[in-house]
Amino acid sequence: MSAGKVHSRKYLPLEISSAEMQAIEDNAEKMGLSRRLMMENAGAGTADFIASKTNVIGKRILAVCGTGNNGGDGFVTVRHLRNLGAKIKVVLIGNPSEIRTEEARANWSLIEQMENIEKFYIIDDSQIIRFIKELNQSDLIIDAILGTGVKGKLREPILSVVNEINKANKLIFAVDTPTGLDPSTGEIHGLAVKAKYTITFHKMKKGFGFRKEYVGDVFVREIGIPVEAEFFITFESTSGANK
Numbered sequence: 742m743s744a745g746k747v748h749s750r751k752y753l754p755l756e757i758s759s760a761e762m763q764a765i766e767d768n769a770e771k772m773g774l775s776r777r778l779m780m781e782n783a784g785a786g787t788a789d790f791i792a793s794k795t796n797v798i799g800k801r802i803l804a805v806c807g808t809g810n811n812g813g814d815g816f817v818t819v820r821h822l823r824n825l826g827a828k829i830k831v832v833l834i835g836n837p838s839e840i841r842t843e844e845a846r847a848n849w850s851l852i853e854q855m856e857n858i859e860k861f862y863i864i865d866d867s868q869i870i871r872f873i874k875e876l877n878q879s880d881l882i883i884d885a886i887l888g889t890g891v892k893g894k895l896r897e898p899i900l901s902v903v904n905e906i907n908k909a910n911k912l913i914f915a916v917d918t919p920t921g922l923d924p925s926t927g928e929i930h931g932l933a934v935k936a937k938y939t940i941t942f943h944k945m946k947k948g949f950g951f952r953k954e955y956v957g958d959v960f961v962r963e964i965g966i967p968v969e970a971e972f973f974i975t976f977e978s979t980s981g982a983n984k
Contacts, residue, residue, distance in 0.1 A: 756947045758925035759889035765943065768970040777844040779964050780810065783917070784817020784848075786962035787883075787940045793913055794938065795881065798826035803879035805902060805919075807886040808835040808895065813845030814916045815885025816852050823858055830859040830875060834886055834899055837862075866898045873905055880911040884934045886920040889946070894931035895921050903932050916938040919955045924948045929955070 757765070770776055791797060804813035804819045812833070819829045833851065840846045852858050863872060876882070884906065886899060897901060903920055906913065913936045918924040921933030926943070927948035939949070939956040942964045949956045 756945045756950070757943075758947050759923075760925070760947070762889060762943065765966060765970045769966045772967065772970060774965060774967070774970075776810075776842070777847065779966070780813050780844045780848065781817055782964035783814045783819050783942050783962070786942075786964065787814065787818045787914070787916055787943045788821035788825065790882070790938070790940050790960055790962065791818070791881075792825055794914075795912070797822055800827050800880045800884060801830070801878060802827045802881055803830050803832065803875055804883040805882075805886055805906065806834065807888075807899075808833070808839045808845070809841050809888065809890065810845055811885050811888030811890075811917055812840070813842065813848050814888070815883055816848035818883060818885065818916065819858065820848070820852055820855065823855060829857070830879070832872060832875065832902075833860065833862045834902060835862065836864065840886060849938065863898050866901050869898065869901050869905065872902060873909075876905060876911065877907040879909075879911060881914065882906055882909070883914050883916060884920050884936060885916040886934075888917045889924050891918075891921065891923060891930055894941075900932060904936055907932075907935050913937050913957075915956070917941050918946065920946065920948075922952060922955050927952045938942070940953075 802822055804815050806815040806932055823829045825856035839847060840849055913934035915934055919934040919936045921930045925948050933955050935955050937957045939959045941961055943966050945961055949959050
């Protein structure tokens with residue numbers, strides 16, 4: 742029995758859902774493309790895009806990151822932007838101990854070892870006053886709080902954070918999808934970030950087309966996923982090596 746069996750060689754359409762993107766990433770990982778490398782490519786591509794839209798040298802950039810892989814994309818993004826000459830502050834919504842995936846934790850560890858990257862945490866709404874001060878002092882904002890896995894209405898302190906981001910009247914770049922927007926359906930989970938630019942990965946998401954006021958201008962960045970990952974591959978093995 743072969744290690745991999747292709748059940749369909751029909752490509753997905755140009756616009757995909759979150760579930761389809763997750764399946765594509767799973768297939769890509771089974772083909773040998775690591776989650777760590779996908780995250781690296783996503784963050785590096787986001788940093789390149791931001792640098793193409795504004796001169797980042799000396800810019801005060803506030804990256805607002807969650808504890809999931811969207812936050813991990815944000816950690817990679819700010820690492821590259823720091824190296825390009827930006828002044829970086831990272832706001833983590835939660836404790837570092839709550840970062841949920843191995844690849845996100847690895848990228849958090851990297852920025853912890855870098856000089857001139859300020860970090861602070863928002864655990865509850867008692868830190869919102871400081872957050873507002875940081876917003877007011879920033880030149881642009883990176884939204885990397887929640888990605889394609891958003892479910893249900895936003896809860897505190899994320900709800901207050903999103904509200905303050907929208908009130909700050911700053912240039913906002915959303916990583917993969919604006920926090921609070923369901924990229925599959927376009928549903929708003931009570932409140933969502935209103936970005937100037939959204940950098941999404943691999944393919945356009947189905948819910949973006951009628952949410953211009955939230956996604957702004959959308960740009961699709963490649964993260965190294967081969968098109969074969971869209972073939973709906975199932976992996977079988979008699980040796981158990983793939984379990």
